[in-house]
Amino acid sequence: MAQLPTVDDVAERAGVSRQTVSNVLNSPGIVREGTRLRVESAIAELGYRPHASARRLRTRQSSTIGVRLDPISNGISGSVLDRYLHALTEQADARGMRIMLFTAVDEDDEIRHYERLRDGADVDAFVLTGTRYDDPRIEWLARERMPFVAFGRPWGSAPLDDPERLWVDVDGQAGLRMATEHLIGRGHRRIGYLGWPAGSGTGDDRRRGWELAMASAFGSTAEDLAGLATETDEGVPTARRAIETLVRTRDDLEALVCASDSLALGAMMAVREAGMPHFPVFGFDNTPVAQAVGLSSVDQRLADVASGTFELLMGATGRRVLPHGFPAGDDPRHRLITPQLVVRRSSHLEPVEEAGGTTSGDHEPTEKEQST
């Protein structure tokens, strides 16, 4: 073949005009059935495919969503973003959209990329990750009226239901509450919490889930809780040292829930070294590592997060990005996804037979689940 076929080639073959071919593709409803079939078979015979750039130029839409790939995959939890990215890509495929990546060294650089990608009409919208208090990126996007959705609540000064700030997030509070209640159901009372220093919205929210579960089951006071909680920066070695200290000072501790799998992994290592190989530990994120080492965890349901992202961007079934600030109908401006417990060996008191198979190869959190 000399050249790729165009709408004109298809039109000629089907004995209709350009525009009719275009209509068959974009608004099949307004074309008479006979014509439509004729055009469709011409398309099939010629193997015609619309030229994406030409369409984008004319429609002024790129059907592309920009995502920044963070500079450093942050330790073992970094895989959360990677899995989210994967789920996003699948959703994008289903909606006729594409995901374009870019990198940036810091937030200002990221904003410069926003400008460049917007002005070049490269992307219709952005998806943000790793949001923080009063994130300047969100401010910029809202001010410029650029469509976007943040993965992670925009904790900060603006109200969470601000219609200009769309977000999707995982209900970490519910997740930790579920994990804690699971342990309570297995008969534990003195359940500790290992989290990050106060001040990160995400971390504070997760801790609150543990606190609520403890308070509602045992009426624990703030003092009780403070004695059972430890805070440390993210990382396996830091968690390990923190728990080594904790188990020395609190030898009545029966179990532990953690704000992340990294922390939980460090904690697991510490309790095993301390001669308590079956001390129950719960992580958060359900990373591949948790799966590999048999760590119970809380799965973020990233597929649901991704489909929520697209619902906010494009409406329930829309094929194009909605203008900034105008989600379809009365849709709420956010999605809060309830995560799912994944119970593995690490949260059982008794040793688990080594037969294996229960934790190998599986990827979906189906081993044993408990919702809400």
Added chain:
Amino acid sequence: MAQLPTVDDVAERAGVSRQTVSNVLNSPGIVREGTRLRVESAIAELGYRPHASARRLRTRQSSTIGVRLDPISNGISGSVLDRYLHALTEQADARGMRIMLFTAVDEDDEIRHYERLRDGADVDAFVLTGTRYDDPRIEWLARERMPFVAFGRPWGSAPLDDPERLWVDVDGQAGLRMATEHLIGRGHRRIGYLGWPAGSGTGDDRRRGWELAMASAFGSTAEDLAGLATETDEGVPTARRAIETLVRTRDDLEALVCASDSLALGAMMAVREAGMPHFPVFGFDNTPVAQAVGLSSVDQRLADVASGTFELLMGATGRRVLPHGFPAGDDPRHRLITPQLVVRRSSHLEPVEEAGGTTSGDHEPTEKEQST
């Protein structure tokens, strides 16, 4: 502003024609200096940015590279591809290129996506990962003369230096040889190998590195080596069981090198349970998990792999993708990257003080290195 400025707006402001503005942007050399400066300041004043879709339509280039995001991030080693993707995105930025993602359920589906993305002029080239023996994707791309580079040698029937099959890979053989020699240098002799079943090009290549190191240091025969090697499918639990067996039958084993971090992690768990907390173990991939738990490993230098990918696609400094089968000049059609040892606690006999800091927060393999 009502509308984004176009070349015409810039041209009017600078008192020149469209095409001159275009020339300033694309071939500054042919424009007289005075004119160029005038146009450049008009561009700056108006904040003009070329419209990417219009340019792509006219030039018939998308300046975009397609990458398939694998359906399942394969366990803890999945992060290798994620980090490669990140390195690719950075390189792309530097070359004025973009990375577009797509997903596919299998190889045939992936090929259908190739067709769609090519015919829609969405991408100029593809980057393949996870290649296997006689990979049908490579055959299709070569037959269709679509530019591409594979990360991973196209092990199989075609010769490795086939000019139609460009590839970049990490020299796994050198990596395992380095790891083995490092252990030999520390005085070990009976060094075992834990790898995958024979038949995967990558696995066989890595094993060969261990064999060569052993043979050249101790003159080990094939029989000696067979007794020291174990094979199992990828995965932490499988590795753990395999090593539990191995240490029972070979109580003279002194150290272990593995084909992946997953295997190494399982091995570490097994030897620790067996009461040998300081048994030296080496992994491969330098995943975040290895870093987190202090596992010595072999780093793939993914930044070098990514820049090699772009050198093959676009030439040393080119700004556009080269046609299929015609790399610039006499460049070899491939890049074989030598990996780098990252030595951590897991390969030391003596316990390491718990002070930490040596393995926390770092990301680059700088803790202690040894090249070739």
Added chain:
DNA sequence: CCGGGAAGTTTGAACGATCAAATCTTCGGT
């Protein structure tokens, strides 16, 4: 002072699609 060629710049067309408006068909109601 003119011819010729290189260097610099402009003009018209094209890339492949969709939008907006014009034209042609179909069909029901009187």
Added chain:
DNA sequence: ACCGAAGATTTGATCGTTCAAACTTCCCGG
């Protein structure tokens, strides 16, 4: 049968850029 409106299809213009060729300007040697 005829009219009008709704339905279906076609035509002309346009999105913003670069290509190819035409045109201008400039410089130099004869």
